[in-house]
Amino acid sequence: MKATSLTVDDSIRRDAAPARPRRTLADLPGPRGLPVVGHLLALHPDRWHLDFERWWRAHGDLFAVRLGRKPILVVADGELVRDVLQRRPAVFRRMRTIEDVSREADMVGLFSADGDAWRKQRQLISPTFHARHVEGFFPSISAITGRLRALWAQAADERAARDVLGDLMRYSVDVTSSVAFGRDLDTLARGPDALQEHLQRVFLGLNRRMLAPLPYWRYLGLPADRAYDRAIASVKRFILDLVTAARREIEGGADRPARPRTLLELMIAARDGEDPKARLSDAEVYANVLTMLLxxxxxxxxxxxxxxxxxxxRPDVQARAREEADRVVVGALIPTLEQSKRLEYTGAVAHEALRLRSAAPLLYLEANHDTVVGDVAVPAGAGVVALTRAAGRKPEYFGDPESFRPERWLGGAPATLPHEPRMAxxxxxxxxxxxxRSMALLECAVTVGMVLRSFTVELADPAAPVRERMAFAMQPEGLRIRFTNRASA
Ligand code: HEM
Structure with missing residues (x-):
């Protein structure tokens, strides 16, 4: 196996000096828009990523659209996407509406903060995702994976097809809440929890507002927006109580809990030197606990x-992954931490699924000041939509790009096919x-290892279409899975 092929490369060239602009946004190709609204009405509410990708196939790697009055440069060229992502936070930021909408909800955390506020948070929070902390969360992840197994074993007994996305949402709520603040909501066994329902409303509300052409909620009190405000208030009360309790514990003793067990405790304990300003305030800890959950x-x-x-x-992929799981996860149904790390083919399956079905197929950015992308002049305030998934589907980076070929991540693709992991x-x-990302990949390894050891998996209705739907993240719509208990399980 190529040892480096499964690692995500973030060493993007810092010196990428933009070329002199030869074109403006007005010179670029693009779909025809309407006066005033531009291309807003052409975007399907829950499949707009596919609209952008359709335009990419028609107009090429650099094209222009307009969302309302905002001019947007759309970039699909892998090198240029990487260049734009790299030139943050100085030259590009996340699209400003993301911060504005988050600020209204007092939740400017790592995802939505920009500039110096982001820099400070990133510096303090990044170490909490260090492997030793993520691995410290493993017992919780493993226990919750056991509950998911029980649920699917029962479905297998009953020969019932499962809406696995619903199950996995509850699984990941249980994992993230237990890792973020040490509370096991157990929505898998108990059904929806009030907190989870509030979170779901927050999700939908944020999504709606971030994409709205106008901040209508500041003038109209629609029922959905009132429900969103109430959900935000409840979640805030809940998390701030936890922050206060954890801070009291920390301040009552040494400067950190004897053994920080949760992301929340790690964030409270995080500091950069002795400067009290170089610590996270309660408001920042709250914003970031909520950010992690979302x-x-x-x-x-x-x-x-x-x-x-x-x-x-793909029965062939399943068979090969199962062969590996049976070889590595000996005498158990849920992989240990060590075993999870050795599930290389399963890791490759996850990377290939992420390449083709990224949960975030595009990123919304904005230019802080006048700049250049490739040979195009981009004025301050213009939007930049980075088509990250499109870059990973170009034949010059990944040979036979539309095919699901996990072996490409293990050096198993023919040498004639290009393979550029830095474009994933x-x-x-x-x-x-x-x-x-390491925590997410660990969750994937444990869960998929458990599935392979316990069940065989088939689409409940192979003829039924499974479509991509964009909610807060891109999800499979119409996916139903039938599990069969393995004799050995
Ligand atoms: C397969 C699962 C995941 C995917 C596909 C994913 C994808 C992404 C993407 C595309 C971004 C934007 C990166 C950029 O702007 O360059 C992002 C940012 C972020 N993700 Fe994830 N993510 C996943 C899981 C997680 C998990 C489990 C956590 C935490 C518990 C998390 C926390 C964050 C945070 C805090 C940011 C903002 C970082 C910043 O702006 O500095 N993500 N993620």
Whole structure:
């Protein structure tokens, strides 16, 4: 195996000096838009990523659209996508509406903060995702994976097809809440929890507002927006109580809990030298606990659901992954931490699913000041949509790009086929690359290892279409899986 092929590369060239601009946004090709609204009405509410990708196939790697009055440069060229991602936070930021909407909810955390505020948070929070901490969370992940197994074993007994996405959402809520603040919601066994329902409303509300052409909620009190405000208030009360309790514990003793057990405790204990300003305030800890819950939940659940989709539709892939799981996970149904790390082919399946079905197929950015992308002048305030998934589907980076070929990640693709892991951008890239990626990949390894050891998996209705749907993250719509208990399990 190529040892480096499974690692995500964030060492993007820092010196990429932009060429002199030869074109403006007005010179670029693009779909025809309407006066005033531009291309807003052309975007399907829950499949707009596919609209952008359709335009990419029609107009090429650099084209322009308009969302309302905002001019947007759309970039699909892998090198240019990486260049834009790298030139953050100085030249590009996340699209400003993301921070504005988050600020209204007092949740400017790592994902939505920008500039110096982001820099400070990233510096303090990144170490909490260090492997030793993530591995410290393993017992919780393993226990919750056991519950998922029990649920699917029962479905197998009853020969019932499962809506696995729903199950995986509850699984990842249980994992992230237990890792983030040490509370096991156990939504897998008990059904929806009030907190989870509030979180779901927050998710939908944030999504709606971030994509709204106008901040209508500031003038109209629609029922959905009132429900969103109430959900935010409840979640905030809940998390701030936990922050206060954890801080009291820390301040009552040494400067950190004897053994920080949760992301929340790690964030409270995080400091950069003795300067009190170089610590996270309660408001910042709150914003980031909520950010972790939102950023870690749907993304991981959707990725796992897509992996099950591929296992169910590709018996050859399933057989090879099972052979590995049986060889590595000896005498147990749930892999240990050590075993999870040795499931190389399963890791390759996850990387290939992320390449083709990234939970975040595009990223919304904005230019802080006048700049250049490739040969195009981009004025301050213009939007930049980075088509990260499109970059990973180009034949010059990944040979036979539309085929699901996990072996390409293990050096198993023919040498004639290009293979450029640095163009797999499902976790983003540059200084803002996803800090939760190792945790997500660990969750994938444990869960898929458990599935392979316990069940055979098939699509409940192979003729029924499974479509991509964009909610907060991109998910499979219509996926139903039938599990069969393995005799050995
Ligand atoms: C398969 C699962 C996941 C996927 C596909 C994913 C994807 C992404 C992507 C594309 C970004 C934007 C990166 C950029 O702007 O360059 C991001 C950012 C982020 N993710 Fe993830 N993510 C996943 C899981 C997680 C988990 C489990 C956590 C935490 C528990 C997490 C926390 C974050 C945070 C805090 C950011 C913001 C980082 C920043 O702006 O500095 N993610 N993620």
């Amino acid at each position: 950023a870690g939940e749907d993304t991981t659940a959707n990725t796992l659901a897509w992996i099950l989709y591929y296992l169910g539709s 951008l499902a976790f983003g890239g540059g200084p803002r690359i996803c800090p939760g």
